[in-house]
Each structure stands twice: as C-alpha cells, then as structure tokens.
Amino acid sequence: MQSRRRFLFSSAASLAALAAAARWRPLSTAQAAQPVAGKPAESFEVTHTDQQWRQLLSPAQYDVLRQEGTERPYTSPLNDEHRKGTFGCAGCRLDLFAARTKFDSHTGWPSFYAPLDHAVVTREDGSFGMTRTEVHCRRCGGHLGHVFDDGPQPTGLRYCMNGLAMNFTPAAA
Numbered sequence: 001m002q003s004r005r006r007f008l009f010s011s012a013a014s015l016a017a018l019a020a021a022a023r024w025r026p027l028s029t030a031q032a033a034q035p036v037a038g039k040p041a042e043s044f045e046v047t048h049t050d051q052q053w054r055q056l057l058s059p060a061q062y063d064v065l066r067q068e069g070t071e072r073p074y075t076s077p078l079n080d081e082h083r084k085g086t087f088g089c090a091g092c093r094l095d096l097f098a099a100r101t102k103f104d105s106h107t108g109w110p111s112f113y114a115p116l117d118h119a120v121v122t123r124e125d126g127s128f129g130m131t132r133t134e135v136h137c138r139r140c141g142g143h144l145g146h147v148f149d150d151g152p153q154p155t156g157l158r159y160c161m162n163g164l165a166m167n168f169t170p171a172a173a
C-alpha cells in the first residue's frame with residue numbers, strides 16, 4: 001500500500017510537471033519564432049562561432065552577450081563608474097555609450113538615456129510573457145539589455161544595460 005501510494009504520488013507529480021511543460025511550450029515556440037517573423041535575420045560585421053565566443057568571453061559575459069542572460073542587479077562595478085569616458089561592447093569593443101548619458105536609475109543596472117550614433121540596434125523581445133525592446137550591439141549582435149520609455153530627458157528613454165556586456169574606458173586626462 002505504501003509503495004502504491006508513493007507511486008501514485010510520484011506519477012501525480014510527473015503529470016503536474018508535464019502539464020507545466022505543456023503550458024510553457026506554446027510560449028517558447030512563439031519566442032523562438034519571433035526573431036524570424038518580422039524581418040530576415042540580421043548579419044553582423046563581427047562574427048565568431050559559438051566555440052570562439054566561449055573562448056573570447058568569460059562564462060558570465062557569454063551568458064549575457066550570447067545567451068541574452070541578465071546579470072543580477074547591483075552586481076556590476078560599472079554601476080559605480082562615474083568618470084568621464086566611454087562604455088564599449090565587451091564582445092567587439094565598439095563604443096556604445098558616452099558616460100555623460102549615464103544616470104542613476106536605481107534599478108541596479110548601468111542605465112543611459114541615449115546610445116552613441118550607430119552603436120546599438122533594437123528588436124522586440126516577447127520572452128517572459130512581456131513585450132520589451134531588446135538592445136544589442138550593432139557590430140557583433142551581442143545582447144546588451146533592454147530599452148524602456150521611462151527614462152529622463154532629453155530622450156525619455158532608459159537603456160537598461162548589463163554591466164557584463166560592457167567595458168569602460170576612461171577619457172584621457
């Protein structure tokens with residue numbers, strides 16, 4: 001009886017897991033289909049194989065830049081970077097943001113109200129059941145973060161970036 005009950009319990013648990021998986025499947029299929037739905041896949045000036053990216057980047061950088069991961073808030077040393085200078089792509093070194101456009105968004109991620117010209121490209125991202133605008137590097141396609149419309153003037157935009165996706169270069173004194 002004991003083992004029968006355990007069996008019933010475990011199969012109920014498996015059924016619940018299957019049901020959960022089934023609920024998620026349509027969403028992830030929609031996510032996978034999304035980048036192709038709107039426009040043809042982008043091509044980038046800087047390209048590497050997945051294996052090369054793994055060698056070029058730290059595992060944490062790889063997770064953000066190549067897997068669209070998100071670093072934990074308040075973990076990036078770049079949150080506290082207030083010098084004059086430029087934030088560049090950690091994947092290809094393209095300059096992305098000038099320090100003068102950085103502001104404290106109190107989100108725990110480095111935030112900017114505007115990127116440099118020809119630095120980033122955006123696309124709609126439907127993951128996690130919300131529609132957000134994903135931001136990636138124009139030159140290598142590395143995922144940087146998202147942009148929201150609740151930023152300060154003059155643009156009203158908030159580029160919410162992963163510090164792991166960027167390197168800071170101080171301005172020459």
Ligand SMILES: [Zn+2]
Binds near residue numbers: 137
């Ligand atoms: Zn890049």
